[in-house]
Amino acid sequence: MAPRYKLTYFDVRARGEPTRLLFAAAGVEYEDVRITFDQWPAHKDSTPMGVLPILEVDGITLSQSMSIARFIARETGMDGKTRLERAQADAFVDELEELIPKMAGVVVFPKDKKDKEEKSKELDKLIAERLGKCEKLSGSDGHLVGNSLLWCDLVLFNIAHNIEEAYKAGTMQDYPKLTKVCDTVKANPRIAKWMTERPAGQFDF
């Protein structure tokens, strides 16, 4: 029987990976469709908003990466134990989300060397600002919120991984509580397994 969920995104981590990490952590099967940038123009008009990712479920197509991730978090019980926890998780995601496109602008799509340097300066500032706020509010026991793995932890983990591996290794050292959250995610056996199996992607981002 076909999986209930079909996720379509580019062949990168970026905005699609939090949802993939959620499926992995919850042990939920899904169709992981990846479109190369060359294939995209032919696909674009078949999507509701002309953007990826999209999630097809029960005959409906959902758009917007974080709305999709929150939906799957709800479906898999990883959005938060109480209404307050869910709002706190949302707030962390809102604070972190902008780092993905801003980093893509430096790591994947810079126009030229000068553009890359300028954007790097802006990105450094943004990283310090956003991770600084999250460090201040983060829980101290390896979870951003409460005492269980939530989708916000996976959003952070995805971004931190890209910062360390694709941008500036050693950045996360300044954020001990956030580092603890990422270590907790890495130690999750299902996530660890996904990370060894997941495709390398068209870009390492």
Add this chain to the structure above:
Amino acid sequence: MAPKYKLSYFDMRARAEPTRMMFAAAGIDFEDERVSFDGWPAVKPTTPMGQLPVLEVDGFKLCQSMPIARFVAKETGMAGKTNIEQAQADAFVDEIVPLLPTLYDVAIDFPTDEAKRAEQAAEFEKDMVRRLERCEKLCGSNGFLVGNSLLWCDLVLHTVGDNIENYKPGTLKSYPKLSRVMASVNANPKIAAWIAKRPDTTF
């Protein structure tokens, strides 16, 4: 007895207005604190992330405008009837809300240099048309963005749409389904009463 909720924001509609409208629609009493720009430096360190709005509830301070609005939407039954409806409502908000700060920058806090102002306005309008067209395409046909009842995404559209109309009157005429949503919000008696009595601000 003191209200259960205290919402703190600047003396503007903008990012806090959907939440205020939800309290109004649900008939829920709340403390509507408005912080002046002068008073802000003293308030800033008391906020979780150095930003407004903040919602105090049950001794806790929630931050980030859309998580706050979504939280109140769930409290007031305006988040969406099913998980899927909630995700669809979220997606509309994700699409519409980015227009708020960029609209503010062209309508209120615009550059003094005329050429820069025109360039910024042109960019804004291009982005605005793109987003409104996407929302029009996916919008329900019965006066609600999603499903068949007023949800928080309709109030976010109303807040942004209202400001768009102040900036360029007549814009929303090109989007008939979205215009019907605006009308649904205006026709809700409790929201209409709130709109009539709320402080009059520029944005």
